[in-house]
Amino acid sequence: MDFRFNACLMPFMAPVLQASDLSVIKPLALCLWPLALCPLPLAFCPLKRNEELKLSIFKRLIVSYLAITVLILCSGIYTVMNLGEINRIIRGANSVDAQVIRIAEEIAQSVIIQTGSERKYLISRDRAFYNNFSEMNPYIVRKITELEVISDTEEGKAQAAEISALHERYRTLFEKAALSGSAVPKSYPAEKEKIISAIEKNCRRIAKGADAARSEKMKKSEEISYRISRTILFTESFAVVLVVLISFLITRSINSPIRLLREKTKLTARGEFGSPLAISSPPEIKELADSFNLMCERLRELDQMKVDFISHLSHELRTPLTAIKEASSMLTEGVFAGLPEKQAELFGIINEECERLISSVSRILELSRMEAGMADFAFEDADLVAIIRKTVAKLSPIADRKHIRLAYSPDGDIPCVSADPDKIGQVIENLIGNALKFTPKEGEVSIRLERNGTANSVEVFVTDTGCGIPRESLEEIFEKFKRVDDRKGTVRGTGLGLSIAKYIINAHGGNIWAESEPGRGSTFIFSLPLSRSSLQSAVAPPSA
Amino acid sequence: MRRAIKEYRGALKTEPGYADECLFHIGAIYASAKYPERDFHKSLDAFQRVVREHPRSSYRPESERASGLVREILSRERKLKDLRKKIEQIKDVDLDVVEKRKKLLQEQ
Numbered sequence: 286m287d288f289r290f291n292a293c294l295m296p297f298m299a300p301v302l303q304a305s306d307l308s309v310i311k312p313l314a315l316c317l318w319p320l321a322l323c324p325l326p327l328a329f330c331p332l333k334r335n336e337e338l339k340l341s342i343f344k345r346l347i348v349s350y351l352a353i354t355v356l357i358l359c360s361g362i363y364t365v366m367n368l369g370e371i372n373r374i375i376r377g378a379n380s381v382d383a384q385v386i387r388i389a390e391e392i393a394q395s396v397i398i399q400t401g402s403e404r405k406y407l408i409s410r411d412r413a414f415y416n417n418f419s420e421m422n423p424y425i426v427r428k429i430t431e432l433e434v435i436s437d438t439e440e441g442k443a444q445a446a447e448i449s450a451l452h453e454r455y456r457t458l459f460e461k462a463a464l465s466g467s468a469v470p471k472s473y474p475a476e477k478e479k480i481i482s483a484i485e486k487n488c489r490r491i492a493k494g495a496d497a498a499r500s501e502k503m504k505k506s507e508e509i510s511y512r513i514s515r516t517i518l519f520t521e522s523f524a525v526v527l528v529v530l531i532s533f534l535i536t537r538s539i540n541s542p543i544r545l546l547r548e549k550t551k552l553t554a555r556g557e558f559g560s561p562l563a564i565s566s567p568p569e570i571k572e573l574a575d576s577f578n579l580m581c582e583r584l585r586e587l588d589q590m591k592v593d594f595i596s597h598l599s600h601e602l603r604t605p606l607t608a609i610k611e612a613s614s615m616l617t618e619g620v621f622a623g624l625p626e627k628q629a630e631l632f633g634i635i636n637e638e639c640e641r642l643i644s645s646v647s648r649i650l651e652l653s654r655m656e657a658g659m660a661d662f663a664f665e666d667a668d669l670v671a672i673i674r675k676t677v678a679k680l681s682p683i684a685d686r687k688h689i690r691l692a693y694s695p696d697g698d699i700p701c702v703s704a705d706p707d708k709i710g711q712v713i714e715n716l717i718g719n720a721l722k723f724t725p726k727e728g729e730v731s732i733r734l735e736r737n738g739t740a741n742s743v744e745v746f747v748t749d750t751g752c753g754i755p756r757e758s759l760e761e762i763f764e765k766f767k768r769v770d771d772r773k774g775t776v777r778g779t780g781l782g783l784s785i786a787k788y789i790i791n792a793h794g795g796n797i798w799a800e801s802e803p804g805r806g807s808t809f810i811f812s813l814p815l816s817r818s819s820l821q822s823a824v825a826p827p828s829a
Numbered sequence: 830m831r832r833a834i835k836e837y838r839g840a841l842k843t844e845p846g847y848a849d850e851c852l853f854h855i856g857a858i859y860a861s862a863k864y865p866e867r868d869f870h871k872s873l874d875a876f877q878r879v880v881r882e883h884p885r886s887s888y889r890p891e892s893e894r895a896s897g898l899v900r901e902i903l904s905r906e907r908k909l910k911d912l913r914k915k916i917e918q919i920k921d922v923d924l925d926v927v928e929k930r931k932k933l934l935q936e937q
Contacts (some may be wrong), residue, residue, distance in 0.1 A: 383934035393933055408918045489936065 302530070342539060344568045349531040353524055360520035367513045371506045379439050383539040386492045388432045391446065393488035394424045396455075397491035400481055403459050407469055415463065425452060432491065438498070441491055448487045455480045542566035546577060559583045593766040597780050601645045612638075648781045652765065655788045662708060662792060667703040669709070669743055673732055674714045680721065689724050691717070692731040699734050700819035702743050704793055709813070712786040712797075716747040716809045719782060723751035723807075741820060742795065742812040753803040762799060763787045807817035830864045849886035852879045856892065860899055869906070873899040 340348065399421040406414035429452065433445040455477065462473050542564040549562045561578040564570070612631040621627035654660050677693045684691040702709075713732075720730040733746040754762060766780040790797040790811045801807035837851040837858075844851070856875030859868050876899065879892035886892075 390933070394930055397926055397929045397933065401922050403920045404925075405919045408922065409915050485933070 305670055339568060339571075341533065342569055345535055345538070349535065351528075353527055353531070356520060356524055358525070360517060360524075363511050364517060365674055367509050371509050374502045374506045374509075377437075378499045378502040380545065381435060382495040382502070384435055385432065385441065385495035385763070386499075388428050388435065389488045389492040389495070392425060392428050392432065393485050394482050395421055395428065396452070396481060396488075399425065400477075403477075407462060410467070418459065422456060423657055436491070438494070441494060444487050444491050444494075448491075450482045451480050451487070455484070538567055539570065542570045542574060546570075546574060549577065549581075551583065556588070558588075575718050590765060593780070597766045598649075602642065605645075606640045608638045609642075611637050648785060652781050652785050652788070652802065655785065655792075660788075660792070662705040664703050664705055664793075666818055667704040667706045667709060668699075668701055669704075669734060669745065669813070670699050670708050671732065672706055673713055673745070676710055676717060677732065680714065680717050683718075683721055684730065687721060687724075688726045688731040691721075692729060692730070694733060697736075699736060699743055700822070701816045702793075702812055702813040703816040705789075708789045709793070712789050712811065713745065713747070714810075715782040715786050720747055720749035720751065720807075722807075724749040725751065738813065743813050743815065744810055744812045746808055748806060748808040750806040753805055754799060754801040754807050755803055756801075759799050759801060763797070830861070831866070834858055849879050849883035849888045852876075852882075853888040853892055853895075856895060856899075860895065869899050869903050871873050873903065 399418055402414050402417035402421065405411070406418060426449070429445055429449045433449070436442045436445055458473065458477055459478065462469050545562060545564050549559075550560060558581055561581065562574050564574050566574065612635045615621065616628060616631055621631065644736055651660075673693060677691060681691055717730060718731065724730055728750040730747070730749045733748070735744045735746070736742075737744050763783045763786075765784045787797050792815070793813055795811055795813040797809070797811035799807055801811050834855055837855050840851045841848050852875045856872045856879070858864055858928060859872035861867065873896055876892040876896035879886060879888050880896065883889060
């Protein structure tokens, strides 16, 4: 399917250009050249650099069938024009040639009858025959005049004029003979016979000429008919070939990518995602292929997520369960019987691991609920300063235990935001908790609040002096089960905390993101929109 | 009648005194419609001989009237013959015309 404009047209034009019969070339060229102007070849052009020129299946069909219609229309116009020509020729043959023949015959017959009257008069000298002769004159003269008028050739008109002159001579000659009494001049019969035979000869010549012209016209009309038949046959055959070719190309352009898509679908169903499908096809199929590629990419991500999920879950659930099992086994076996402080330690481990297990399961359930749209938010005019202060107070013992300085400094007058205090508290706790987890001893975690005047929001900054996050992972960390470093010995977690935080902040109409440089700590920032009352008070003039 | 003519012709030779009467009757018989071999020329000849050869005969006036009538008859016969000839010629003309027209139609 690697033909293009000229290459596509040449196979069709070549037989026409090579045809030896010029009468065929002209009409066919007239019929076919409109095709050269139509964008039919481009409709099937598969070259990649012409991707933007590719037509949709609908447009291809329209263009293709328009081309066929133009072809048939041209053929029809050509046929109608030629039929008009045939009609004109036949009408000419009937109205001119047939009438010329008929009038010439009538003149010849009338002259014979008139000579009969003339001869009978000269034999009998009967006045009745003379009257008969005289009565024939106007009729013959009228017919000769008709012949002169109707003849469409100069030769025919000249012959009609000659007949008229001969007949005039004949009448004069007869009048002289009639006046001469019973003694008809001896030269009369010979002279008269000469004139009459000249008239008959001219009539015959005119009739033969008209007959030949009629035959010529009939022959010409037959030639035109044959030409029309041949042209129609060729054009219709060409149209049929074109229809078959177009149908084949369009079907192939649809079928080929669909086959590739089907094969790719089978591979995808088997879990073999491979590389994205790159097919050259009409825009509709191309869009389908792009959507399919997107779906495959998404499936691949989901598949990877599933793997990550199982990996994390097995780690996060199995680790506490193993610890609980080991501790409970030791207690059951009485390993530390008589050592109550050791037993208390084991009970503490069991309790701690149970708490962790419950926390992990709760987070998974919470995220599932959120994703299912089942999370409830109780929005109200919330005081972020109070929420943060409460959370800082809650986490201060952990910070103290790890010898980390937890600093909180509200920046001036912070207006209320529209938020669910519990959910926002959960987000802040998660962010500070993460910061404390990843900050080494003697490090610092600071919380800062700022009002963003341009965006009518409040931004919360949680900064730590931890190990930092690679730049390429700054966005990934908000995805489910994504952890920057999964190596052994790193801090444990479900990998859901930041996903939940992002979901909550987004549900509030805010935004959350991270800024970091590896080795120099990280800053997590989230913004929340001001509450309606805060906005109104910001707009209203200060009261006196 | 043929016998009578024979008898009258014989009497012309044997009885010359009755020649005028004999000639008159010969002329009358030749002009008679009942005579199968009627001949107006012979009848006229007989009557003219009476007038010419027997000027004082009592048959002369009758013979003169009869010869006038026979002459008239002969003249009308000649005219009739002439007319018949013309009719034949006209018929020929008609046949000729028909023939020519037929020929013309065949040529076409």
